[in-house]
Amino acid sequence: MAKKTPTPPPASPSAPSGKPNGGGFGCPFARRRNRYHHGDLAQALIAAVRVLVERDGAEKLSISEACRMAGVSTAAPYKHFKDRPAILRALCREGFRDLGQAMRTAVASVPAPGPGRLAALGKAYFAFAQANPGVFRVMFGMKREIGDPEDTETHEVAHDTMTIVIGEAAAAIGESPPGEESKGLACVLWTFVHGVATLHLDGDYEAAEIEVDTDGMIDLAAHRLIPADRKRP
Amino acid sequence: MAKKTPTPPPASPSAPSGKPNGGGFGCPFARRRNRYHHGDLAQALIAAVRVLVERDGAEKLSISEACRMAGVSTAAPYKHFKDRPAILRALCREGFRDLGQAMRTAVASVPAPGPGRLAALGKAYFAFAQANPGVFRVMFGMKREIGDPEDTETHEVAHDTMTIVIGEAAAAIGESPPGEESKGLACVLWTFVHGVATLHLDGDYEAAEIEVDTDGMIDLAAHRLIPADRKRP
DNA sequence: GGTTTCAAGTTAGCGTCGCTCACTTAAGTT
């Protein structure tokens, strides 16, 4: 079967056209010097797109510019991705994996389940959004544009992330296995924290001239939105 | 002086070039029949943009297509608006006026202040988002792209909307005049309802395979997020 | 070790977009 060309040996150093390879020397996206084939253009493109999306915002993203960063022609991406949305879906997947990782770390940092852990989970979600606003927007705000019902992989990774929240909600109210009540609580908490994140990132709090204590709000929500009769320390 | 041979004078007022005026007969955006000047192109453009933004999503909006709907050339908008963001800002203003109106109506529909009225306010916000998803996105999700610090008018209209929420929050907890506590409560409620609206519109609840009772969630938030010691029937 | 194969590059080009420029039209003023 076809092997995936893992770092082939640097043999023939003949200089090709030299044009498209120009930009990148220290740049991590760029093709290696004097190589016709890139090595891993797909990953390099995603990395470049990520940088651009964070620098200019997800809506202004230009695939052409990402190509320039990677040192390839503007036609090259379409050997690896169907179209622009497909590239963004790949970034989306990366984002969900990173977010899931961050959330699992947050959970592990609080010894016992309960409101404190839920608050930590929410803060990790918000911190991710703040640290990766562009990717966050791609993940949650561009489904209508880039979403593809056939793309089960992205769907699964996203779903896994939500499962973490439901699991912790269940643990907080002592429901095992997680049932409707846990789902409801998880949904309410997600909704609130997502509201904080989007209003903050989109600059809407600023526009409304409200100073927000995001951590305080998340703490409040985590404690106040749990049904009183199910509350545990 | 070299003349540019532009569409030779039609001599008779009937049937001019026929091209740009083509599309619109029953169409409300289109120029009046056989008129060179449109009458109110600025408003017609905003109306067309509104339709497009709802039909295709705010990100895919093409000003050129709006021009076609209005029956004018693609250069015409720039006699009325600085650039594309300025057109969207105008739509944004319209949106905030509509939202404010809807919220005031909702407030008036509940006799006494309190959690019930706050819930009605939240539901009106959500209903607006659901009825005008494209405009809602322009209003709250595109500040970074279209925002202009010099545009005080949009800022004011937006700020007025928030003032309604703060006023009702103050009334609900009996703080007069509205102070920090009211602002905090208003902010928390806004955040939650905005979270519901965005996750719903962006299809994120669907993706997570969660069925949400949005009205129920808003009711819950309106009752549960008010500080217990300030609560009134 | 030469030949063949084919994934992964290339250039050229299409149609669309936002926007500018120089020009024309027509409505209002004097």
Add this chain to the structure above:
DNA sequence: AACTTAAGTGAGCGACGCTAACTTGAAACC
């Protein structure tokens, strides 16, 4: 009737997403 000017026009620029046809060169095969 002549002048001014807001509001139209077509032509055209550079950037974009994407396709088509061609080229390169590393790996697979005899």
